[in-house]
């Protein structure tokens with residue numbers, strides 16, 4: 348059984364905050380790997396300002412290199428944008444894997460706006476990573492008032508495969524202020540570094556190894 352943390356994101360672009368939180372989560376939760384699920388398009392974010400999928404994927408691959416982090420385009424191939432839909436399909440594709448959903452405190456603050464968010468919390472355990480400027484809002488959020496009774500002590504973090512759901516743990520590492528918004532503000536054309544010379548989109552490879560639906564998941 349492989350223990351996998353899922354970090355869904357726009358990765359517009361990927362940055363060292365993603366890498367650091369993933370490495371910390373691997374240690375704190377006893378994970379074999381973290382998969383970065385590069386979103387074809389966050390349903391709550393405007394398309395304007397979103398770099399091409401291929402550039403976001405390439406930036407994630409670069410940021411993930413030499414770490415137990417796998418970059419996945421599975422949502423694009425499954426044609427799922429809503430996390431609840433992705434989470435409904437993944438266990439069927441990877442029956443020998445166990446998944447925990449990772450997200451920063453900024454996402455917990457607006458989790459109640461996600462489609463079927465209560466269902467998500469019943470589908471997978473969740474680990475929240477503290478993020479400078481968002482922790483108070485996350486704790487006061489509508490989702491947190493529902494989830495509060497599901498919070499597990501940090502000492503149970505590594506036992507997430509046996510939690511009753513919903514179950515959530517708050518992970519507190521040294522907070523990292525890096526954000527993609529700031530990176531875009533400093534370099535709005537960052538994605539040009541990830542296009543090849545002819546402007547042909549970079550192909551999508553580097554997917555977690557498929558379990559039986561090889562037809563669907565082969566690059």
Ligand SMILES: Nc1ncnc2c1ncn2[C@@H]1O[C@H](COP(=O)(O)OP(=O)(O)OP(=O)(O)O)[C@@H](O)[C@H]1O
Nearest residue numbers: 355356357358364450451454478523525526527528
């Ligand atoms: N510095 C960070 N600390 C904690 N969590 C983070 C950090 N950066 C990103 N995350 C989390 O990683 C996931 C993917 O983040 P995303 O790709 O949206 O990056 P971002 O920096 O939040 O982007 P943007 O500024 O465009 O919203 C989200 O769950 C987000 O909360």
Ligand SMILES: O=C(O)c1ccc[n+]([C@@H]2O[C@H](COP(=O)([O-])O)[C@@H](O)[C@H]2O)c1
Nearest residue numbers: 355356357386389391429430431461462
């Ligand atoms: O399912 C939803 O309704 C939903 C709404 C907003 C965000 N998400 C997911 O949250 C993850 C983080 O997105 P982002 O843009 O904040 O990096 C990413 O996997 C999105 O698909 C999902």
